[in-house]
Amino acid sequence: MAATAVKPLADRLDELRDWLARETPRDLPYDLDARFPRLVEWQRKLYDAGWLGYGWPAEFGGNGGGPTDKVILSVELARAAAPVPAGTIGLEVIGPTLTRFGTDAQRRRFLPPMLRGDEIWSQGFSEPEAGSDLASLRTRAEKVEGGYIVSGRKTWTSWGQFARWCGVLARTDPDVPKHKGISLLMVDMESEGAQTFPLVQMTGDAEFTETLFERVFVPDENVVGQPGDGWNLALDILAHERGPLVVRRQVEIAVGFEGIVENARRLVAAGVLADDARLRERVGRAWAQLRMLEAYAAGLMGHLVHGDLGPEASIGKRLVTEVEQAVFELGFDILGASRGLAEDAVPGMNADKWTRDYLYSRAASIYGGAAEIQRGIIAQRVLGLPRA
Amino acid sequence: MSAAAPDYAQEIQRSAREILARTASTEGLLERLRAEDVSRGAWDAAAQAGWFRLLSGEAAGGLGAGPAELAALFREIGRHLAAGPWVDTVVAAGLLRDHADLGPDTALIGYLPEPGAVVEFAAVADVLVVRGPDSIGLARGALAMPLKSFDLAGRPAQVDLTGATVEAVVEGAEAERVAVAIARLARVARSGELAGLAAAALDMSVRYAGERVQFDRPIGAFQAVQHRIAEMAVTRTAVDSALAAIVTLAASEGTDAEQAALYEYAAGEARTVVLSALQVHGGIGFSAEHPLHAYIKRVLRLQAVAGEGEPLLDLGGRLLAG
Structure with missing residues (x-):
């Protein structure tokens, strides 16, 4: 350090x-x-x-x-x-x-x-045919004099349209078991043959692109680690991003919750939302979930200091996802008849934002390893249950 | 309130785990719970280890510990399903020993927070502590009528104070202060117990899923079972984290309403874990010969004890009122 x-x-x-x-x-x-x-x-x-x-x-x-x-x-x-x-x-x-x-x-x-x-950087991991089963990726990097020729198609490339560089996982050795023949290459997106196509999400935003590599040359010095290290690097990257993500996201959700409670007051005052037992219970429960998550994140910081956070980070990912989805579902449901509209029936209710936030929260159990992948990691690598 | 070192809670946890493994083993759990009201071996070892003076000040020979240590201790008590009036003796009596002589450490103590409340082990208690309108006192001649219960580790009783005499040991503002501290710390203790019960149910399920063979393989190799158990681990972590939040609130200026809401939340999550454990165990888990039902019933009772009002709903109402 x-x-x-x-x-x-x-x-x-x-x-x-x-x-x-x-x-x-x-x-x-x-x-x-x-x-x-x-x-x-x-x-x-x-x-x-x-x-x-x-x-x-x-x-x-x-x-x-x-x-x-x-x-x-x-x-x-x-x-x-x-x-x-x-x-x-x-x-x-x-x-x-x-x-x-x-x-x-x-x-x-x-x-x-x-x-x-x-x-600006982007990350070229997922492919149309390699999502949860990332190791079966098909993008090839063929060895040539002084470097590699990369060909293939990536998807869910965050902000790919703005990126100058892309960290690409590609298969450098098709003759070894699938986890062993992958390398991490840094690809200059100004190279000939590299192209991006915006991918519009259900929120209406185009945060991602499909990214196409047609015989793109990447010099040897742009390989990260050793050729064939790519899979282990990817696992390391995903495991390392989970802890900090939970700590940050927890605060973002708490800020969102404050806005939701404020909006609920506004809607109650305008007479379009009933301040009834159902609403109160949901608000109270979301508050409790956030306090729980805050305490979890405080414990996680200790692990981040010691750098000893292993597969149990997947438990944190599940927790933060569960809370995020509950909180933003509340933010959406209180919109009542305005749910799914991008127009405000009550000034300041911001139906557009809360609908987007709700839709976006549904991605939390998909990105960064789907909930099912996290459960598999928890079952097998944290709890030691037998592989099928 | 605690001047203890941060790793003191870990030390308590280690020592409690070691003592309870010896004196309240979960091998033969059901025999133990049927044979005696109070897990006597554990109780006597606890007295010797000073658990009943964990919260007492040093003047009363206590350890002066705080909510974090209390939580660690009760997590182990829950995990081992040790039976006895632990909460009232460690918390209520522990705090009152600064003010009154409650007899030997091994004494079984019951605490009646308000008239008509159900008190665990009141029928076998050596001392009954009563919260009155303006004081806390020791009752003599109270009548305890045992209530039938599904809970194998609790012995609830209805207390009748008609004809009893109460000798006040703390009065006025100090009594109010002590009563508030008892309520808060009792919630910490019960949350700890819930966390221990949830942890035990998860451990049992992981072990059972690795041993039970159906369709020629351990059921834990099936993804449907793995994913259920993985979610149990997530929910168990939620209980532990809620416990940590309850400890933080008890140690700071957090309101009672907030603490009560978190308790209701934690109890609900613990219930989810033990019921999932039942599903993982299948038929054997539903049988009275298997110890799992003792954990389930204990969680259900601990959840019911919190049922004064509807804390989550009340807190939501407060937040909406701004």
Whole structure:
């Protein structure tokens, strides 16, 4: 771990909160194409103010600091209802992988622009025919002089249309068992043969793309770890992102809940929602679930400090998903006759936002390993039940 | 209220687990629960280990521990399904020993928080502590009428104070303070017990699913069973985390309404876990020869004890009122 060059973030919380209260952009457009440049700007601002470097090695553009600094920052961003910076896939997925498994040359080349938001990253893991069974992916990387030729189709590439780089899992060796022949390659999306097609979700947003690689050349120095390490790197990445995700998401859901209670008061006052036992019980239960989750996240922080979080992170993923879906279902149901409308029957009710949030919450049991995959991990790797 | 080191709770947990494994083994659980009202071996060992002075101040020879240690202790009591008036003796008597002589540590204590309340083990209690309008006192000559119960580890009784004399040991504002502390810490203790019962039910289910063979393989190899047990582990974690939140509230300024709501939530989740355990065990789990039903009935009783009003609903009402 790099030496801490500056005062630990935990000791600067008041300063950070003041800064966020002052600087958080409040007028972001909803339209993604207009919104994205503002998110890049926001990331640069966070970086230039010295906040975003926490938890990253000082010699590669960071501030040093410990493994929980990044989590603290993401929690404070969530608490301030501040937007997630544009380069989130780089910051949360690819960057940590390069920090642990990259070469010094790779870290020197890729980390500084990733932190500052000068280069946005995407993650090319899932494929149309390889979702939960990720290891059966078909994208090929054929060895040639000085590098690889990558061909295949990826899907659910987060913000792929804005990404300069994509971390791609590809099959480099078709002759070994499927988990062993996969490598992680960093693909320059400005290369000839790389193309993205926006993929519109049921929320109406196009956060993802389908990404097509037609004979794209990737030089040897852009392989992360050793050829054939890809599957283990992917497991490591997914396991490492689960813990921080739970801690951050928990705060975001709590902020959402406050908005839902406020909206419920508004709707009760307007006479379109009954303040009855059913509503009260649901509000009380959601509150209890959030307190439960907050206590769980506090325990998780201890594991993140010690870096000893294993497959039991899947329990956290299930918990946060359950709470998220219950809370946003409440936020949707109180809209009553306006459920599913993008128009407000009562000024300020924001039916559009709460409908989107509800729909988005339904993805929580699908992305980052579906609920069924998490249950399999818990049963076999946490509890030690026999494989079928 | 606790000046104890953070790892003190872990130390309590280790020691409780070791003592209870020896004195209240879950091997032969049903025989133990049928043979004696109070798990006597565990009770005497507990007295010797100082559990009944866990919450007492140092002046009363106590350990001055707080809610975290209490939760750790009761999690083990729940896990081993040790029978006895644990909550009233550790919590109510533990706090009152700072004010009054309640006899030897092995004394069985019952606590009547309000007239008409059901008190566990009141019929066999050595001392009955009563909360009056303006005091807390020791009752003599009270009548305890045992209630029939499905719970194998509890002995509820209805207490009749007609003709009893009550000698006040704490009065006025101090009595109010102690009564509030008893209510809060009793909730911590019962939440701990729920967490222990849920953990035990999960462990039993994992073991059984690995041993029980149907269709030529252990049932735990079937995905339908695996996923049910995985969800039990998730819900068990929810109970443990709710317990942690209840401990935090007890140690801080959290309101009673919040603590009561979290208890209702935790009890509901614990119930889900033990009922899933029944499903995993199938027919044998439904049989009275298998110990599982003792865990289920204990959880159901602990959930019912919380049933004063509807805490989740009340809290929701407060939040909506702003």
